[in-house]
Amino acid sequence: MNEFDQITPPERLLMGPGPINIDPRILHTMSNKLIGQYDPMMTNYMNEVMQLYRIIFNTKNLNTLLIDGTSRAGIEAIFISMIKPGDKVLIPIFGRFGQLLYEISKRCKAHVHTIEVPWGEIFEPDKIEYSIKKIKPKFLLTVHGDTSTTMLQPLEEIGLICQKYEVIFYTDATASCGGNYLKTDDWKIDAVSAGMQKCLGGPSGTSPITINDKTIEIIQQRQRVEFGKNIDDKKIIFSNYFDINMIIDYWSEKRLNHHTEATTALYAAHECARLIIKEGIHNRILRHKLHGDALLHGIKNMGLKIFGDIKHKMNNILGVIIPKRINGEQVRKLMLDDFGIEIGTSFGPLKGRIWRIGTMGYNSRKDCVLRTLTALESILNKLGFKTTQGEALQATWDFYNINV
Structure with a gap:
């Protein structure tokens, strides 16, 4: 009879549409x-x-x-x-x-x-x-x-x-x-x-x-x-x-x-x-909005386009249009394998067209947003989508300095 090891999942930062880190x-x-x-x-x-x-x-x-x-x-x-x-x-x-x-x-x-x-x-x-x-x-x-x-x-x-x-x-x-x-x-x-x-x-x-x-x-x-x-x-x-x-x-x-x-x-x-x-429902919603908006700010300053009607998006998740000539699944794999960060794909007519990045619950935090932006920008540059590296991160830092 084979012996099975105790379950020991790897460390992941779950920045997709759910589930999230607890x-x-x-x-x-x-x-x-x-x-x-x-x-x-x-x-x-x-x-x-x-x-x-x-x-x-x-x-x-x-x-x-x-x-x-x-x-x-x-x-x-x-x-x-x-x-x-x-x-x-x-x-x-x-x-x-x-x-x-x-x-x-x-x-x-x-x-x-x-x-x-x-x-x-x-x-x-x-x-x-x-x-x-x-x-x-x-x-x-x-x-x-x-x-x-x-x-x-x-x-x-x-x-x-x-x-x-x-x-x-x-x-x-x-x-x-x-x-x-x-x-x-x-x-x-x-x-x-x-x-x-x-x-x-x-x-x-x-x-x-x-x-x-x-x-x-x-x-x-x-x-x-x-x-x-x-x-x-x-x-x-x-x-x-x-x-x-x-x-x-x-x-x-x-x-x-x-x-x-x-x-x-x-x-x-x-x-x-x-x-x-204990946090306060109103405060918690404001926290989700703050970090959701910070992610949005960083993504825009990376030169990426946002999916959908922004004024009606949820505080806790962002749709990012995958740039032309970039393999969205390759990006997700490198995010997971090299940085331990999970972001989401989508369904139906949006499959392969957008990434879904979540900032929710315990992961609605400044460090989670900054880590995700840093990893995504590094991978995009590696794959040929050129940005001024560090610009998106600096813009996000500036956003936090103004809004916190």
């Missing part, structure tokens, strides 16, 4: 002892997680909790619990993750309608209102920040539009939450899901969600499978694991058994939220 305080918290899921200390931690993420989401929703699984699990739990076969949904698509909402909705057997804009743009509210009036959907399903294009969809007016036409408004805030403003209650958003591995600063594996009472009422009209009972297939929630009714019973004072809580992941989610609140 604050050592979170790693330390994850190393704590495991306890039983009904231990009073554990249920107290669960209650604290609900309180912490109400603050993160800017909501008073009682039904604010974690789904054990990646950010996609949070999306699927909400969709499969609230959308019944034949329900009409509208999805504005401005990148890869709008397409994901489409795919999951089709698996829920919804009657799906989409509207699209070119990648690199966002939707104006009047275009969404026009489509709502025309289609009359039950649900509007949106992405807040789409990492495939780096764009941030403004939501402030869309919630009021949905309220006007009695449409349930969901948004996927996986890439935006914790680094960009998200005001669930003020923006009239009915349901939100997020993920840990980006601006929230943790490991992938749990998905914080929040759902208001209006949406919970729709979910509670659905049925679960009960042994020996006939059920209406049109009303059933088809998943056991992602049945929000059952998950709420598990997180509530009822503590009805549903699954074994992912204890270490919950510890991480708790510490992520605690650190965000």
Whole structure:
């Protein structure tokens, strides 16, 4: 029998679209002892997680909790619990993750309608209102920040539009939450899901969600499978694991058994939220903006072009157009092999056209930005894209001197 070595990953600086490096305080918290899921200390931690993420989401929703699984699990739990076969949904698509909402909705057997804009743009509210009036959907399903294009969809007016036409408004805030403003209650958003591995600063594996009472009422009209009972297939929630009714019973004072809580992941989610609140949500967003703008400044001073509508980009990620005659994958390989830095490529129509460079969570720092710019500029010069070496770095230093 072969012997396997202990896992010892190499040192990497993760400057792509996620995941990111984790604050050592979170790693330390994850190393704590495991306890039983009904231990009073554990249920107290669960209650604290609900309180912490109400603050993160800017909501008073009682039904604010974690789904054990990646950010996609949070999306699927909400969709499969609230959308019944034949329900009409509208999805504005401005990148890869709008397409994901489409795919999951089709698996829920919804009657799906989409509207699209070119990648690199966002939707104006009047275009969404026009489509709502025309289609009359039950649900509007949106992405807040789409990492495939780096764009941030403004939501402030869309919630009021949905309220006007009695449409349930969901948004996927996986890439935006914790680094960009998200005001669930003020923006009239009915349901939100997020993920840990980006601006929230943790490991992938749990998905914080929040759902208001209006949406919970729709979910509670659905049925679960009960042994020996006939059920209406049109009303059933088809998943056991992602049945929000059952998950709420598990997180509530009822503590009805549903699954074994992912204890270490919950510890991480708790510490992520605690650190965000300790820093201050407003301060954290300003930090993401500062370092995102510094990266943008340095990239521009390197003579590189930026992808998309800059005034609508997320604070935490930048799309950089790959120069002609430069092999984008060769650059990424040299960044990783020679400097230990990971940057991202993209999907679909942007594959091979842009790099995606992230400044999020623990990696939203001056030293991370300067290291990434230095490595990228050195590699580009090596491969024939000539710059005045050091100019971009000096411009970024100057930017920090003015803005810090």
